[in-house]
Amino acid sequence: MNTKIILASTSIYRKALLEKLQLPFKCISPKTNETPLKDESAQQLVLRLAQLKAQAGVELFNQTSCQQALIPAVVIGSDQVAVINGQIIGKPLSKTNAVKQLQQASGQSITFYTGLSVIHNVTQQAYSIVEPFTVHFKELTTAEIERYVDLEQPLYCAGSFKSEGLGIALFERLEGDDPNTLIGLPLIRLIELLKRHDIKVL
Structure with a gap:
């Protein structure tokens, strides 16, 4: 029986990134408390x-029906934060x-940390990593910043930019192993973790 792939996210950006791998998958929306812990x-x-998120996705997938729990699946969970100074x-x-x-x-660097976890619903075997990616900003004028915000409306993006869009005009350079990480899903690392679960992209 083929192992199913489940993305524990409703993010349109993560969904679009995972579609690049041309593997069939389904999205589910587990509820998790995202409040940071002290320190x-x-x-x-x-x-x-x-x-x-991955574990909540496993539980949600397994609960959909009694028979469903017997269907092997790997569930992908991911989260991202941006850090400046x-x-x-x-x-x-x-x-x-x-x-x-x-x-x-402006003139500073923002580091994005993306957590990635892939769990098998039957064996509970889990692999997890944190992938960094740093964006170095140009010196920006207030007029440039306001024009960018008006044009792209990045109000629901950590860091207030969309790197896959006009946000690229804000940057001096990018530093990281995988540009997909910046959007929310490090595909190079994900391919490695899927392979550990015997799922090959090629």
Whole structure:
């Protein structure tokens, strides 16, 4: 019986990234508490949340029916945070906050940490990693920042930009192993973890 692939996320960006691998998969939406723990680092946070999402996805998949629990599947969980000057920054949710975030980032570097966890629903074998990716920003004027925010409306993106879109105009350079990490799913590492579960892309 073929092992199914389940993405424990409703993110349209992660879904689009996973589609690049041309493997059949389904999305499910497990509910997890994403509140950081006291004194938890960014790396610890994303690793824990990725594991929680994957495990919650396993439980949700297994509960869909009695027979369903017998169907082998690997569940992918992922989470991401952005860090600037040692501080975790979230989604701006408003134009004012987006402008402030980009003003703070101007001439600076933002590191994104993406947690990735892949769990087998039957064996409970789990593999997890944290993948960093750093964005180095140009020196930006307030006019440039406001024009960018008006054009792309990155209000629900941590760091207030969309690297897959016009956000590329904000950067001096990118530093990391896999540009997909910046969007939310490190495909190179994911391919490695899927292979450990005997799922090959090629």
